[in-house]
Amino acid sequence: DKLRLDPPEFTVKNYACQRRTPLKHNNTHLTHALELLAESAAFGENEGRSVAFTRAASVLKTLPRSVQRIEELRGLPCLGEHSLRVIKEILEYGASQEVESTRQSEQYQAMKALTGIFGVGVKTADRWYREGVRRPSDLMDSEQKLNQAQQAGLQHYKDLNTCVSKAEADAIGVIVDQAVQAVLPGAQITLTGGFRRGKESGHDVDFLITHPEEGKEEGLMPKVVNWLDTQGLLLYQKTTRNSYLESKDGPARPPSNMDRFERCFSIFKLESQSCSPPEREKSHQWKAVRVDLVVSPFSQFAFAVLGWTGSKLFERDLRRYAGQVKNMSLNSHSLFDSHQRCFLRATSEEEIFSLLGLEYIPACDRNA
Ligand code: DGT
Numbered sequence: 491d492k493l494r495l496d497p498p499e500f501t502v503k504n505y506a507c508q509r510r511t512p513l514k515h516n517n518t519h520l521t522h523a524l525e526l527l528a529e530s531a532a533f534g535e536n537e538g539r540s541v542a543f544t545r546a547a548s549v550l551k552t553l554p555r556s557v558q559r560i561e562e563l564r565g566l567p568c569l570g571e572h573s574l575r576v577i578k579e580i581l582e583y584g585a586s587q588e589v590e591s592t593r594q595s596e597q598y599q600a601m602k603a604l605t606g607i608f609g610v611g612v613k614t615a616d617r618w619y620r621e622g623v624r625r626p627s628d629l630m631d632s633e634q635k636l637n638q639a640q641q642a643g644l645q646h647y648k649d650l651n652t653c654v655s656k657a658e659a660d661a662i663g664v665i666v667d668q669a670v671q672a673v674l675p676g677a678q679i680t681l682t683g684g685f686r687r688g689k690e691s692g693h694d695v696d697f698l699i700t701h702p703e704e705g706k707e708e709g710l711m712p713k714v715v716n717w718l719d720t721q722g723l724l725l726y727q728k729t730t731r732n733s734y735l736e737s738k739d740g741p742a743r744p745p746s747n748m749d750r751f752e753r754c755f756s757i758f759k760l761e762s763q764s765c766s767p768p769e770r771e772k773s774h775q776w777k778a779v780r781v782d783l784v785v786s787p788f789s790q791f792a793f794a795v796l797g798w799t800g801s802k803l804f805e806r807d808l809r810r811y812a813g814q815v816k817n818m819s820l821n822s823h824s825l826f827d828s829h830q831r832c833f834l835r836a837t838s839e840e841e842i843f844s845l846l847g848l849e850y851i852p853a854c855d856r857n858a
Pocket residue numbers: 682683684685689691692693694695696797798799800801802805822
């Protein structure tokens with residue numbers, strides 16, 4: 491009972507966008523376990539459960555030191571009964587039975603391997619699993635119909651499941667900039683996603699493209715893609731017009747210029763960077779790398795950068811905070827104030843945080 495009277499060891503704000511989450515933290519043994527349970531829940535299409543475990547892990551990432559005893563977590567938000575039980579078990583016994591049995595399970599391993607194929611989501615992987623598919627190689631000589639993305643995903647499976655390094659991301663940045671300048675001088679590219687948050691490796695490379703003169707960016711994506719393709723730099727690409735109008739979390743009435751947002755999911759053929767000649771001979775001389783390109787009108791650029799920098803949980807909480815606390819609606823295009831019934835303009839991320847009444851969190855501290 492004396493314990494209960496002590497002040498809490500740590501204080502952590504409720505929403506991920508209200509706190510700093512650096513890349514490196516002190517509780518990886520706990521967060522990896524909780525994130526595995528989150529992943530497994532996602533494989534079971536239980537999003538609520540998956541987000542709950544992700545949130546619990548995220549809270550532990552913000553703590554200034556490693557947790558030793560479960561009592562230290564008293565008063566922290568987002569730590570449900572289940573997460574606490576798992577954490578307690580790991581603190582006491584070094585591992586959690588539930589986590590270890592999940593990790594070893596045939597279903598988890600198969601779902602992990604199958605969703606690791608570019609173009610394969612949880613629904614498809616689950617259907618294949620129920621039909622007896624366990625590994626990507628099972629698909630090679632099966633009757634399963636694969637779309638073009640999945641065929642490319644299977645073909646480049648090994649490369650696409652090898653982390654992209656920052657050096658590789660930068661090399662791709664040089665190429666994308668070349669392409670963009672060739673078709674529209676003065677256009678600007680920005681590295682977003684995990685690399686903008688300071689990650690040293692990632693599963694893909696994300697770029698945002700814009701031009702300071704509003705309207706110049708129109709029709710840019712097909713030209714960029716065509717330039718890259720002509721140079722033989724693309725192994726796969728699919729350009730989609732902005733799906734914003736159909737998206738479920740957009741505001742009621744987006745401005746009419748929204749449908750200009752375009753996105754290209756691609757696989758780059760990246761010539762090997764630093765391999766010495768003997769090393770090159772052992773394997774092929776290029777690597778398949780997933781690259782996402784997004785074109786944004788200049789007026790929406792700040793929202794687009796904020797929306798594409800992540801992390802996914804940080805984005806989710808930004809939108810949730812905007813809605814629940816400020817009665818506003820935020821997405822990668824705009825901020826709508828439901829009370830004033832108007833869109834709020836912003837030309838920088840700092841301004842958007844300020845409009846939301848939030849302390850500015852730099853990209854390197856958005857690793858929630
Ligand atoms: P990674 O690539 O696994 O190392 O980690 P991230 O954080 O780069 O994750 P990624 O590439 O899946 O996505 C980058 C960010 O872009 C993510 O935090 C949220 C945002 N994002 C991803 N897909 C979409 C989308 O379809 N629409 C919007 N608005 N944002 C997206």
